[in-house]
Amino acid sequence: MSTRIVVVGGGTAGARLAQRLPVTLLGEEPHAPYNRVLLADVLAGRYEPEVIALPAPQEPVRRGVRAVRIDRAARIVECEDGTSVGYDRLVLATGSNPVLPPLRGLRGSRLPSGVHPFRTLDDCLELRALVRPGVRAVVIGGGLLGVSAARALAALGAEVVLTQQGERLMERQLDEQASALLRAHVESLGVEVHTECRVSGLRQEGGAVTAVELADGFVLDAQVVVLACGVRPRIGLARDAGLEVRTGIVVDDELRTSDPFIHAIGDCAEHDGRVYGLAGPALEQADALAGVLLTATADPAPITTPVTAGPAPSTAGAAPDTAPDTAGTTEGPARVTAGATEGPAPVTSGPAAVTAATADAAPVTAGAPAYTGTRALTRLTLGGAESLDLAAFGEATPRPGDDVVQLTDATRRAYRKVVVRGDRLVGGVLLGDLAAVGALARAWEGDEALPHAPLLHLLTHDGGS
Missing domain, CATH: 3.50.50.60 (FAD/NAD(P)-binding domain)
Incomplete structure (x- = not known):
């Protein structure tokens, strides 16, 4: 060329x-x-x-x-x-x-010692060098990025507190029931979760962070603070x-x-x-x-x-x-005002994730179509004694007139829900059991009319195909 x-x-x-x-x-x-x-x-x-x-x-x-x-x-x-x-x-x-929230104690782009965003490889390596068993860590932001960071810090043995300004974890992707299951899993990893909790400032001593102040006056001791407030x-x-x-x-x-x-x-x-x-x-x-x-x-x-x-x-x-x-x-x-939304890349775990995210696609040929947009599926795997997989796509909150199919298996910590508008699949959430996610994703990405079959078939392992 x-x-x-x-x-x-x-x-x-x-x-x-x-x-x-x-x-x-x-x-x-x-x-x-x-x-x-x-x-x-x-x-x-x-x-x-x-x-x-x-x-x-x-x-x-x-x-x-x-x-x-x-x-x-x-x-x-x-x-x-x-x-x-x-x-x-x-x-x-x-x-x-990374977005820096408007907190007292944050001035300019220079962060106090112990305060780190979670965006680059250097961020991860610096945090990994700081964290050891028993270190008190506070993660600010309960979206996909914050949940992933909290899980990783807990795996290192830190005493982790996860703060979320909104009503629930990953509120952009998950509905109320799915978020409650996610919270239960995160807490099972030893992470203390606070929702509807606004962080107002950081306390420092000698240029190093010592605590996180909440708007209600509560103070969280912290040796490490991770800013996961979006990008x-x-x-x-x-x-x-x-x-x-x-x-x-x-x-x-x-x-x-x-x-x-x-x-x-x-x-x-x-x-x-x-x-x-x-x-x-x-x-x-x-x-x-x-x-x-x-x-x-x-x-x-x-x-x-x-x-x-x-x-x-x-x-x-x-x-x-x-x-x-x-x-x-x-x-x-x-820097943005409070309430910034999050948009990190989806997080997966395991060697297969490396392949899935980096595998060579089919060679580009002459006449390749122009870009018309992407229907993006969010996936996340959280480790622990029992790992939790989740996937979310499209609109998980139905509009008036939409059909909703929902299955819950409390003993297996599995939750599946899809939203259908007319004859189109417009969104869904799956936790615990992702066997149907491939068929659901294809139906959603293709934006084609669903087959004439009971909607419950959408949540079977073959997606009703």
């Missing part, structure tokens, strides 16, 4: 594209691209970092290189180390940043380059931004008004873009700008990536 493609970001989306096409991949982290889905298992000590490495890209990754400016006129990406890279097509796969797309680089941004970088069905020579994929991209923040859509977008780039017939003539070793040219008004984003997103850890 003669067209020079530069990819900014070595996460799930960027690494996937680099496996498909020969590109120059600029990875900000010092590590080789890795499977972010399995970070909780690294934190728990179940996997070492090398186990979660993604398949090698076609060309070597430039690690530890941070892009700081895009010169769209010259089609150059300028990097923090003073180098610059010319491109014919640029792909932004800048991912997302926000990294859009600063795109915004500073004058690209259209909303919540994420706005793209069309060819994952193209407002600049026809620049694309965006993964957590940073906003397609059809939606930012997914999940691994599955990131992989699908990367595959779709590979098809778009392979079949493009109107590529511009290459620009012969070489990679330079000297300082990158500067321009007036170029903002660093740490500059505040007036849309509510920053290139450092993001």
